[in-house]
Amino acid sequence: MTLARWTAVDEYYGKLLMPPDAQLESALEKSNAAELPAINVAANQGKMLMLLAQMQKAERILEIGTLGGYSTIWLARALPAHGKLITLEYEQKHADVAGENIKNAGLSGKVEIRVGSASDTLPALVGEKCPPFDLIFIDADKPGYADYFKWAMKLARAGTVIIADNVVRDGEVVNPNSQDERVQGIRNFNEVVTAEKRFCATAIQTVGSKGYDGFIIGMVTE
Numbered sequence: 001m002t003l004a005r006w007t008a009v010d011e012y013y014g015k016l017l018m019p020p021d022a023q024l025e026s027a028l029e030k031s032n033a034a035e036l037p038a039i040n041v042a043a044n045q046g047k048m049l050m051l052l053a054q055m056q057k058a059e060r061i062l063e064i065g066t067l068g069g070y071s072t073i074w075l076a077r078a079l080p081a082h083g084k085l086i087t088l089e090y091e092q093k094h095a096d097v098a099g100e101n102i103k104n105a106g107l108s109g110k111v112e113i114r115v116g117s118a119s120d121t122l123p124a125l126v127g128e129k130c131p132p133f134d135l136i137f138i139d140a141d142k143p144g145y146a147d148y149f150k151w152a153m154k155l156a157r158a159g160t161v162i163i164a165d166n167v168v169r170d171g172e173v174v175n176p177n178s179q180d181e182r183v184q185g186i187r188n189f190n191e192v193v194t195a196e197k198r199f200c201a202t203a204i205q206t207v208g209s210k211g212y213d214g215f216i217i218g219m220v221t222e
């Protein structure tokens with residue numbers, strides 16, 4: 001099976017299940033125009049994130065890695081009126097594009113973008129002693145994942161759902177000798193996840209218009 005076939009199936013289900021959406025399409029167009037990399041989640045994965053947040057009745061969501069705010073918009077749409085999403089982004093330019101896109105989607109009141117490395121903004125969040133998050137989406141630089149997961153556990157409660165994107169990388173994740181720092185980042189993350197007895201997780205491989213990848217999803221148990 002080929003990328004062309006996977007893309008055709010994404011398009012088929014996209015038409016059936018995801019009606020044209022001016023806010024999300026505009027977010028991708030503006031991100032493209034600003035030359036952000038097209039590494040946002042696919043529409044079907046974005047909708048899955050929204051549905052998971054709704055199933056979880058999430059009122060507080062944390063995202064690590066904003067880019068142009070595409071996944072942010074999907075997630076923030078799941079929030080009730082008083083809900084809040086905090087999204088962490090290293091690049092000021094990405095945060096600026098995301099801020100515009102989130103505003104165009106009418107979600108500025110619920111979304112706060114914090115600019116800086118998540119390795120700094122996560123400890124700062126812990127220092128604020130804010131209430132725990134109900135759902136945490138890890139999707140920033142892969143070498144940081146292990147560290148971000150440790151901080152995420154401190155910002156969670158029993159029942160918090162944690163999702164980490166891009167944990168398969170064309171299957172390279174099984175190669176212990178990979179020279180790709182992103183693959184090694186995921187492998188380090190997997191060691192930390194495995195050692196964390198308070199987190200019960202599974203890994204799901206995906207194919208589609210974005211190629212062959214996957215995500216880890218799990219729940220904090222205590």
Ligand code: SAH
Binds near residue numbers: 069089
């Ligand atoms: N979640 C987005 C895609 C995120 S791409 C979506 O699906 O729409 C990964 C993002 O992480 C990029 O914008 C990149 O600038 C950001 N990033 C990279 N290193 C980071 C760090 N140390 N802290 C926070 N964000 C970082």
Ligand code: DHB
Binds near residue numbers: 040140182
């Ligand atoms: C990359 C990062 C992502 O978050 C993604 O979804 C795809 C690719 C990357 O860094 O290559």
Ligand code: MG
Binds near residue numbers: 039040041166
């Ligand atoms: Mg990703």
